Amino acid sequence: MTVKIDKIYVISTESISRQNFPYAKPTDYYREYLGSLSPFQSAFMDKICFIRMDLDDNATYSILETSESVCNFIMSNLANLVRDLPISRISMAWDLLYRYTLPIGRSGIAIHAISVVNLLMYDAYAKLLGVPVYELLGGKTRDKIRAYASHLHPTSKEELEKEARSYVEEGYTAMKMRFCCGPSDPLGVDNNAELVKVIRDSVGYSVDLAGDAWMSWNLNFALKMARRLEKYELCWIEEPFLPDDFESYSYLSKRTDIPISAGEHHYHVYDFKRLLDSGVRILQPDAVWVGGITPMKRITGLAEAYGSVVIPHTSNIYNLHFIISEPESVSPMAEYLTKYKWLEDRVINPPKPIKGYFELGEEKGFGLKYDL
Template sequence: MKIESVRVISREKVEQPVYRYVKPTDYYKSILGEVSPTEAAMINEVCTLEMRAGDYAAYYNTTSDVADFAVDLSKKLNGLDVSEINMAWDMLYRLSLPLGRAGVMMHALSAINILMYDLYSRYLGVPAYRIMGGPTRKKIRAYASHLHPTAIPELQEEARKYVSEGYKTMKMRFISGPSDINGIDKNIELVRSIRDAVGYDVELAGDAWMSWNYSFALKMVKKLEKYDMAWVEEPFMPDDFESMKMLALKTDIPISEGEHHYHIYDFKRLLDAGIRILQPDAVWTGGITPMKKIAALAETYGAIIVPHTGNVYNLHCIISEPESVTPVAEFLTKYREWMEQDMEGIPFPVKGYIELSENPGFGIEYKKSN
């Protein structure tokens, strides 16, 4: 079955909620305000991509810049068999090297790779995780991800709600970094309030979103150790592997990285820096093909994969790997991601667990695909 076309079939303006959290741009609030790099660069228009082969079609939502790159790259795929997924990925990766290796070009490769997985598994009549190796369990444990800084009573009530819904792990967002002279105390106040609300029978992680430097991070983790953190996420900018390595040696709190890293080479550097919780995202890091390689690489280091966001593509990767390697999925509780606009069939947690359907492909359909 040959790939016939990849095209944009719809463009839709979207407006996503903006929540408070620490950002690497906080040094420039007087110029930029509260806007984050993601909000500034990406989330304003959602495009639906369609890939067709024979009587089959697959659909994928992404941003306009990613969609345009994906359409341009995909012209090299016309006439290629939809099963030749790895060859297509490698060819396009090599072709895009002068412009790629990270950022929007890898997002475009992710789109093409995911569409090919979706289309081929639809053709075979099986869920995508079946062609990734099959399921390793009946359902996936999920953790509740939000807890953006608000008034303390509201934050505590949100945390208690997650416990009542069956979650055993939750993740908060820190509010401050080095640009705030009282940042450490403000962060600790948030952590303490959540622990006061839910106790210590629940795992609590915290996200610093690339916003700390080594000195601030070291002081932070020393004060956080008494609160039994499950992990501290993305304390440094993505290329600061040396700070990651030094911090990992200085604290018993696991340090996680990977949301803003790409393909296997970045993840080898993370593992060599002592990171043992990797957080790639199939829609950013290059697609399913590199996700499977990253999982294998992680296993050789005794590391685990906790993908960034619980999008359905990550969920299929998680369930196709041993639970010892991919133990848990992130679930963003307060909003559905921009890439899930106009989708039907998205799985949601029930009592802290997610079950995937036996529907072909990734089990989702697009309301506007016709």
């Protein structure tokens, strides 16, 4: 008997708390927009919806959370398109939805919405088969995933030192900081370099350290920053430019030994090919934003052909199932956002590293449990 998708519907909608953090951001291009910002506000996540997919076996279902705007797009445009589709046709469903939304999609909310449907299907199908999602992806390639601690927003030097040391004490061997300045600040290069120095002086060079510019630099500023940061042996500089500025990515990558990473705000395999052609050596897609796990697998195959690696954006459970199914040499570690807490009261068992490593159990599907 072929089991099909019965329906997709909204369980609940609720507001989330938004804590502001200081860091460089795209709007810092204009000095009057300097200041702190909530990461959830920047992603237009004022409200969260919990969406459920039921299968027609009257037993299997999947739940996933997303922003209200993405939820509205799903319910208005996608939910009926996949109704009565066999749950096993995950790749076909992805391609149909992508082609259907071409006039209004290819990125942004449309691709985010396709991500939700793709992940719901993976979760429901794995539950139907009685296996974890990573088994659908080829099985585990390792027992645990190395995590890097991701926060280190630019506050005081003392706070940065304390936070960096705390991650080492917790067992992390890698971490990522946020730059504080972009080209609108005359002292931006000096200020950013000082932050890196403070952390390096605090934890030394046995710990991998990356820096996130979050699309806030231009080419001239990035070239100056790269020259100043070479001696600190960063394992990458993340998203120095706006997503479509492939020429700047290419120019910078040819003039620094620091690996350049990008991909958090790129939404199709074609975008990632352009990044690789531009010299980007670390790709950072997110299963929640890039269209789900289906394109993640394609992007990773492409990265491997270029000799690059994939380190997904954030450590959501969907990315972790993907990472653990890939060779460690291709997808070596996962990001853990240490301070961004927004679903702790709804997700009973959110993924959390122990002594610097994630481990995944044998629970069916993605294994998340909700209190709704």
